[in-house]
Amino acid sequence: MYRETGITNTSSSSAQDDAALLALIQRGDEYAMASLFDRYSKVVYSVALRVLRDPAAAEDVLQEVFMQIWRSPDGFVATRGSLGGWLAVVSRNRSIDALRRKRPTECVDDIALASNYNLANEAEREMMVERARGVIQLLPMEQRKTLEMAFFDGLTHTEIAEMTGDPLGTVKTRIRSALLTLRKAFTA
Template sequence: MDEETVLMARLHFGDGAALAELYARLGPHVYALCFELLQSREDAEEVLQDTFARLSSGPHLYRPELGSPRAYVYTVARNTALSRLRARKARPTSLDPALVPAERLAAHTQDLDVRSSVHTAMETLPRSDQRLLLDAFFQGLTHPEIATARSMPLGTVKTRLRRALLAMRRRLEDA
């Protein structure tokens, strides 16, 4: 049994320290996932807290036969984030520019331009390099975790990530 499975079992039997250990192990990855989905630090932090609160109050919901504890935690976080997105979309927002501060509108527009540039630069990379960058920067996986998940030598992961980042830099500087 791997360590995360043991931690989930301990959590199931009321061991609060197990929750703290799971948080230390998975918290940064869950935050990265939430931030990627929500594009808001505050919302990502709240969903991170909600995710671990749900784990604390409902560890019996985890079923090992359906997947790893990590996959379960990511699924809880993803579902919580998607619920937050649906709630956000359901709230009426004003589209009247007079009601939106000019600085905020300008910052939002600039942010969209940067995202668009990054997205365009990413699309010029080989698909395999795109996946490595997504794993590292949006899923929050470490280089060894990527190597294991992609069945690649660690050195290859590091080299390909570096090459992909340099290619991204060149494309963004040219844009």
């Protein structure tokens, strides 16, 4: 399925692959939706099943969650975390809602959820990402542009120098200065 959507199949699901799939889904690409379903349906279903303890109800939640993605793929905001984590939370919330509709007298807080995701680590990671974004925004324009080209576009120092017309040494100095600024921000 990946070949038909233009996405390469790798063993690790990356945020870039997820973003590309969501972009294709936004354009109505059914193959991209099938790929996303293949990648995350087990997570969504297992979370729903643990909460609901009913395979049929868990399948209903699974269908609801993926229909939500199909209808509005822009509902996921990549800056807030990973797609897998977001889907697990959405699945959990939908399952709890289903429990409340089904058994309103039972206390939902008493249900223990086992999760493969360490939400504390994910929250800490997100805080660090936001902190790094803030520091990057404060960098001088030349440093920020060069750093973004190197780390987000994956360009080599030589390629950056060719694209910008700056000397190779200047490119290296800008990247090093930007990285030192980031390091100071995180060690302070």
